[in-house]
Amino acid sequence: MNKFRLLLAALTVALVVRFGWHLYQMATQPAFISYRADLRRHQLRLYWKDERNRRFGSLEGLKKWLAAHQQKLVFAMNAGMFNPGYAPQGLFIEGSKVITPLDTTSGPGNFYLKPNGVLYLNTDTTAHICQTAAFRNDGQVAFATQSGPMLVVDGQIHPAFTRGSANRQIRNGVGILPNGHVLLAMSRTKISFYDFAEYFRQAGCRQALYLDGFVSRTYEHSSVQPQNDGDFGVIIGVTVPRR
Template identity: 70%
Template sequence: MRNFKVILPAVFLLVLLGLLLPLARQWAEGGPFISYRADLRRTPLRLYWKDDHNQRFKSLEGLKKWLDARGQKLVFAMNAGMFDPGFAPQGLYIEARKTLVPLDTTSGPGNFYLKPNGVFYLTADSSAHICQTADFRNDGRVTYATQSGPMLVIDGRLPPAFRAGSANVQIRNGVGILPDGRVLLAMSRKKISFYDFASYFKKAGCRQALYLDGFVSRSYEPAAGRPQTDGDFGVIIGVTAPKQ
């Protein structure tokens, strides 16, 4: 009986440890969010839609293979905006200074048209910006841009339409600008409300943040044990580095 009493707590502790380790590992890897902070002064970041044969990359694996063949390593990637049934970007899309899809200022159903929506864009001086759609102007220095919606953080505040405890939950990914100018790319690990997702960007210090997409979202971050390579997207945002 004494042996039984000694063994039982030990077994209980092992079971408890087995339950807690995955949770501890998740928090160590960034908790409920997968994220990457990109310093554009040191890290190449751009948007991708089609290759040099005018074929859509489709998946994160498709982009990875294309970059591999060109001596580039994909460091982090995720889908970068909504798309129509033909997988063309929904709303503004600029690539290498060329406007391939014009700005969409109309109204309609769905998350894209939740006002205010906005634009994430990069400029020739290697800086990143997010603004509301109505405020976007291309002065010829915009190198890449993707439009989406809704805005998650506007001048440091959450949109008033977002409510704590909302039952509208989904896997979500988005982009924000940190106080030091770095780009915060993030995806939720589980279904989450707009309020909670936007709060993540606000707590990180982002004064502007933009929702990119929902349940189709995928992220590629092999350094953190997140090498998702599937998906079927329109535009993809990717951070690269030269292959060693």
Template identity: 60%
Template sequence: MEDRSPLGLYIENTKQLRQLNTARGSGNFYLQPNGVFYITTDNKAVICKTSDFKKSSKTKYATQSGPLLIVDGAINSVFTKGSSNTNVRNGVGILPNGEVVFAMSKDNVNFYDFAKYFQDMGCKYALYLDGFVSRTYCPEKNWTQTDGDFGVIIGVTK
């Protein structure tokens, strides 16, 4: 949201800080189906449609976003191949072996091609996380695309 708070569901360390958002509206978040990426207390990663999400005490981390890029192995039907609607995009998918993959384009890409990237890796579900405001800080890959308004939403640590 404009105050930088999450627009939809947000759970951190099993504590729900923001409610699931099932409203209809305009913008990428509301493109259907949108979805939830979450990690359970036993470290299993899941992506599901917002309408299928059921909070439990085993939900350790969760974020809601939209649209889903891949739905049950297929590219979201609202995307158009060859679309001129391009932006820097980032998202999350779950590989067939259960590992999580985060991807961010360095150049502008349309939703269809971005979704195809996840589909080609074998993801049954993938979720769009953000667009043109996205930034990456990954110095070990010499990728420090940041500015004065950078804040971490998802961090990966070992």
């Protein structure tokens, strides 16, 4: 056992010397930064602007605001696409109030690759993802964000995605696990839509939604070097009370 540990340590040093610490980390870390939020234990919600109507913007901006309000940020990422003025593209509901309406039109770009969809959090602390055409606001929706395309639809990968596609980007998205937990994930390296959708499908998600691409950032409290930057519209965050 000691010989094995010495050999492993020597191999690690050799890889760091040969490729550098950053590339070594990329080679040895999981392919995705992810978090599974249990809504019975964690608070999950969407954030865009503070009480003074100032956009949070970055993950660091949200983290500081939450700390000032006695909340500890555990995990966060950008939560959908936005227009040049950083307003949410498509539906955004905050505190049961519709801030921007549902977009059922057609157009170019990922957002309009049908079916697109909606992530919504109900007042009973349950989370759901549905296709845009199926979304109904029954008055029980506390938070919602619209994006596109859907990654997984009823357990199947979006029909427009192609295995082996050369269209590769950093991507982040969200899925609903069989136990009702919310799976938030971002790829560490550039990945195709098909492979990203497959990650959620293999995790057991019957519904999963793409949030955004190369602008994506993820804050993970337990990370040695958590990402704190970014310049976003809406952000999704997992929090617990500060002790």
